[in-house]
Amino acid sequence: MKVAIIGGTGYGAVELLRLLHIHPYAEVKAIISHSSAGKSLTELYPHTDGFMQGNMETFDVAVLKEQVDFAFFAAPPGVSRDLLPQLVEAGIRCVDLAGDFRLKDPEVYHKWYKADPASQALLEKAVYGLPEWNKREIAEADFVANPGCYPTAALLGLLPAVHNGLVDPASIIIDAKSGLSGAGKSPSAVTHYSEINENMKAYKLGSHKHIPEIEQLLAEAGGTQQPVSFSTQLVPMTRGIMATIYANLQVGLSETELLELYEKYYETHPFVRLRPQGEWPATKEVATSNFCDIGLHLDERTNRLTIVSVIDNLVKGAAGQGIQNMNIMQGWEQTTGLWMLPVYP
Amino acid sequence: MKVAIIGGTGYGAVELLRLLHIHPYAEVKAIISHSSAGKSLTELYPHTDGFMQGNMETFDVAVLKEQVDFAFFAAPPGVSRDLLPQLVEAGIRCVDLAGDFRLKDPEVYHKWYKADPASQALLEKAVYGLPEWNKREIAEADFVANPGCYPTAALLGLLPAVHNGLVDPASIIIDAKSGLSGAGKSPSAVTHYSEINENMKAYKLGSHKHIPEIEQLLAEAGGTQQPVSFSTQLVPMTRGIMATIYANLQVGLSETELLELYEKYYETHPFVRLRPQGEWPATKEVATSNFCDIGLHLDERTNRLTIVSVIDNLVKGAAGQGIQNMNIMQGWEQTTGLWMLPVYP
Amino acid sequence: MKVAIIGGTGYGAVELLRLLHIHPYAEVKAIISHSSAGKSLTELYPHTDGFMQGNMETFDVAVLKEQVDFAFFAAPPGVSRDLLPQLVEAGIRCVDLAGDFRLKDPEVYHKWYKADPASQALLEKAVYGLPEWNKREIAEADFVANPGCYPTAALLGLLPAVHNGLVDPASIIIDAKSGLSGAGKSPSAVTHYSEINENMKAYKLGSHKHIPEIEQLLAEAGGTQQPVSFSTQLVPMTRGIMATIYANLQVGLSETELLELYEKYYETHPFVRLRPQGEWPATKEVATSNFCDIGLHLDERTNRLTIVSVIDNLVKGAAGQGIQNMNIMQGWEQTTGLWMLPVYP
Amino acid sequence: MKVAIIGGTGYGAVELLRLLHIHPYAEVKAIISHSSAGKSLTELYPHTDGFMQGNMETFDVAVLKEQVDFAFFAAPPGVSRDLLPQLVEAGIRCVDLAGDFRLKDPEVYHKWYKADPASQALLEKAVYGLPEWNKREIAEADFVANPGCYPTAALLGLLPAVHNGLVDPASIIIDAKSGLSGAGKSPSAVTHYSEINENMKAYKLGSHKHIPEIEQLLAEAGGTQQPVSFSTQLVPMTRGIMATIYANLQVGLSETELLELYEKYYETHPFVRLRPQGEWPATKEVATSNFCDIGLHLDERTNRLTIVSVIDNLVKGAAGQGIQNMNIMQGWEQTTGLWMLPVYP
Known part of the structure; x- marks a missing residue:
């Protein structure tokens, strides 16, 4: 399965890359970054040398629709609220690592995030992606709001x-x-x-x-x-x-x-x-x-x-749980690509 | 005023040394260490090079009585219970950084410390050395049980x-x-x-x-x-x-x-x-x-x-508070030798 | 391929376990520890919970010969010198993470390690396992002395x-x-x-x-x-x-x-x-x-x-290079099980 | 002696404050900060609460001349080059923690600092403040270029x-x-x-x-x-x-x-x-x-x-050596206010 990462330069995106690289069924095909479009990831992150071909790109639904079947949002607040619906409409299932779709009540969102919420309809459609709580709903979801760390x-x-x-x-x-x-x-x-x-x-x-x-x-x-x-x-x-x-x-x-x-x-x-x-x-x-x-x-x-x-806030608290959700959405064993010993010490 | 430190090789003792060295009225005259008697402190702690003459000594009330007017215990549990009463009897006022005299009820001590308590009489005599709570009693005390960190x-x-x-x-x-x-x-x-x-x-x-x-x-x-x-x-x-x-x-x-x-x-x-x-x-x-x-x-x-x-667990939580107590016991301003800016960053 | 780890409780062994667990062709079948035989690894390392069945065992060539095809030594100095030859004789190829077989000259070993060297014959037989230097000899080796970090x-x-x-x-x-x-x-x-x-x-x-x-x-x-x-x-x-x-x-x-x-x-x-x-x-x-x-x-x-x-001293400086050597000895691609993005940050 | 610190918000300035506070003869009377004038130091550094009265000020030679006898520059490159000569002319002796006056050759300065050097006359007048090398010249100096860390x-x-x-x-x-x-x-x-x-x-x-x-x-x-x-x-x-x-x-x-x-x-x-x-x-x-x-x-x-x-780069590598130089310039024992045990551990 081909995957895009939207918001390619933060720690969430980099952790997704690390984990998706060892995932047996998923492959990262596009990294979208508004601020770094045209640059290679290795310029920003020398540790990725040898792993990523191509440069980061700008967001374009039409292009993504051709390139990928699945997308992760690892962008700052507000980005997925605006862009994720376009991908879902284009038939691309998504996991959002940001908080834009986690709260069901737009007023509560507005009060705590001090920003405009997504539409009530979308908030209701979003599935809260804590697999230990609602695995069944995740399996059916068009898009999942990945829990906060x-x-x-x-x-x-x-x-x-x-x-x-x-x-x-x-x-x-x-x-x-x-x-x-x-x-x-x-x-x-x-x-x-x-x-x-x-x-x-x-x-x-x-x-x-x-x-x-x-x-x-x-x-x-x-x-x-x-x-x-x-x-x-x-x-x-x-x-x-x-x-x-x-x-x-x-x-x-x-x-x-x-x-x-x-x-x-x-x-x-x-x-x-x-x-x-x-x-x-x-x-x-x-x-x-x-x-x-x-x-x-x-x-x-x-x-x-x-x-x-x-x-680990970047794994079970972000990228790892996102992949766990992707596995469930795709009908794969939820441990796929994630069943690894912690690094110790 | 001449001061002894009993239990000279732990972090509490080393912090006492650092702080007493800049104290205007107190001077460390003896460092007692059972395990390191005969050694210089610099052998154990190269950072003290140039500051301490003489070697660490064994505990001897008669000698201490000649040498010092005040003593700090910075020893493992049980040591002050056994030795502090001898110093107090010899007229040497003491501050104990250990927990031997902090609890008033011997049974409670026995339950939580899983060790033999000091005598009830001594436990009652001990003053709990939290100056912000009972400065007046500290001023009168023969010996003070310095609070835990x-x-x-x-x-x-x-x-x-x-x-x-x-x-x-x-x-x-x-x-x-x-x-x-x-x-x-x-x-x-x-x-x-x-x-x-x-x-x-x-x-x-x-x-x-x-x-x-x-x-x-x-x-x-x-x-x-x-x-x-x-x-x-x-x-x-x-x-x-x-x-x-x-x-x-x-x-x-x-x-x-x-x-x-x-x-x-x-x-x-x-x-x-x-x-x-x-x-x-x-x-x-x-x-x-x-x-x-x-x-x-x-x-x-x-x-x-x-x-x-x-x-700071080693200062207000141990050596510094001990010196604050000494100041109060001696009738000095409680900030004497302690009024310093924190090290930052 | 079935693998044993001799010296199961140090950081080298734990890192081997982590890396071998994601290796596609190798599986750890026995962990040998003199000091912890009979214990489960999870008692020592809670982070391994869920990964290792069975307890650690004592060293027994006959048993190992039945259990495994390959062995890693991750033991203190002197252990592989004594035990590794027995395994090699039993047809089990080995990689030694210790220094016992790295130096060709027994006198040089004696001078720097202040310990008895392995026999000259064995030292000569050992192949120094730096794949970027002598990959070809590693491929043929019965046992490899993994370089120091x-x-x-x-x-x-x-x-x-x-x-x-x-x-x-x-x-x-x-x-x-x-x-x-x-x-x-x-x-x-x-x-x-x-x-x-x-x-x-x-x-x-x-x-x-x-x-x-x-x-x-x-x-x-x-x-x-x-x-x-x-x-x-x-x-x-x-x-x-x-x-x-x-x-x-x-x-x-x-x-x-x-x-x-x-x-x-x-x-x-x-x-x-x-x-x-x-x-x-x-x-x-x-x-x-x-x-x-x-x-x-x-x-x-x-x-x-x-x-x-x-x-990373525990990977390219120890366990990872050991697995790279194993890959080469087995005729597999040297990156097998090792081609992963570094954890960052 | 009354002292000013020019460049009050960096780590060098804060370390000067800590050390000067326990100095027996020097007292900080003014903290100059272009960017934070009008603010109290405690707003920027909560750890200074209780120690500094008054707010940070802008640079004004006439005011400083009334307030202080000595000044430390702890400012970014270029500031002391422009301002220090004014203070020296006003009879205020200075120690500069920056690099503006360390190099004798303006061309060398220009090559390595990629900035305009101070005048040759001033560079020649500056004394390089490494007391273990040229204590005697420091004693006579109008201003001292404190060495880099x-x-x-x-x-x-x-x-x-x-x-x-x-x-x-x-x-x-x-x-x-x-x-x-x-x-x-x-x-x-x-x-x-x-x-x-x-x-x-x-x-x-x-x-x-x-x-x-x-x-x-x-x-x-x-x-x-x-x-x-x-x-x-x-x-x-x-x-x-x-x-x-x-x-x-x-x-x-x-x-x-x-x-x-x-x-x-x-x-x-x-x-x-x-x-x-x-x-x-x-x-x-x-x-x-x-x-x-x-x-x-x-x-x-x-x-x-x-x-x-x-x-310690902030002490012997900056503020402490600066005070050591001040001591020498003032004819005081060079250890004045500096003879303290290191904090350990």
């Missing part, structure tokens, strides 16, 4: 508990930490090495765009709409997200029983791995892979459940 | 809220992150560079020794004993602790009012600095200094208060 | 110049820098995070075991035995080696001509990539891949050539 | 050898590595965390502005003008420079004798420390301090001397 880690940690009514949804607190690649490729004061090395920094408390995305799915899973507390913090590393989640248990289960329930919940979902009792994951244990590793702790003194969930 | 960050973040009854004590959750120097100088699998670099790792969930220490002081400040949720995570940096704290607000105050209240609470405490509304601290902004920087966020959707508190 | 970077940088007599062999200086994974998995004071983070450290000047290995091959390529200056320095990163090499030019070639000559030299060697004039490689541009990237600079003021050569 | 490390490593004719000046190779703070405070693609973390990168081979500066002083010390090979590489750390220097020995001295000669050479220079035979310095051993630590290795096989020299 933080929501992926948080939701995979919370779904078994919320879906089964184990915890009080009003008590959920998500303390999230991310490496710097989540901030993208554009240099800024915050991402300047000397500023953030040997540093941990809290940012956007209570105002991160990923909050409504998490709440939307928790409402769907738990049957009740509740605001969550969500904090984000930068950690001096390139890749990795850790979401440490707290919620009050409202059923009488032991830590062992909770772990069993989680194991069962993810039995048929190969990319979620549970740690044994008394162990918790580290971000490096999933680095460069599509895994989400989860550990639990039940504090019997407070009757509070702590869930530790880790992903 | 995590408790320092957590308590300074929580005291204004708990002491004033602003938050529900049963709702407190402390998500704490630490750099690696908190793990000490002994190599281990966890502190091996290739394992923890580019990695974030959760550990000791619900079982960290600092939990009872935090709860003991919160009970004192809030008037009610409540368990807290406390999680610890390693961050790939050498120095720094960030405690992100969540608690349910139980009074009708705005974010602005909360900040004002915090400002007022710490008005006479020079080492606590508040960030303006909408800003939160980063660990590097206090690195190598005795500051604790705090930022607040009130989430009106959940009515939950988020407090971000950062310290 | 530093020699791989240094030799690939130097071979075109030395082989063609472009530089004075007596003038060669190699300033080498390595990430910490080169120091292996055992914790030590040097590899302790707080010691080596934010630190660069020179070590083993003039006494590194890789010196005679580099000199042996340079003598072969240049036709004259000359000592080289070789310095090693630790850099605070996990993966990556950079060798910055200096040598006096003894022919009248321009920088452009030198680059062309290098391009031509490596024309049929897909894992060596040259940077365009005025650009030099960075270690991250080859991370997790089998590439060696090289950049040149000719200083016309001193008539000295500077060569910058980078590899 | 790389030249400081390289020259302190080379001076004893070159000044005493121990090595062939035509054979000198300097392989230099720097942390990222040397690249300044402005964000760029190269200093973007995700690009340079876990990465080592060679840059500006043969074209770095510090080359003529090193050669100028080596010519003065050795009596003969020779080009040196000089390579620069970025290392993923914030602070620290390591210069690894190679030169052919042309006298019959042993390693022990060389070390003794170096010890003697720096006997009266408290900021240079020699490592014992068989040991070499690490950058962290001088971090945040004004020390330059040096280790030697004599390779008897090649008769080549290797010198490892480390500094």
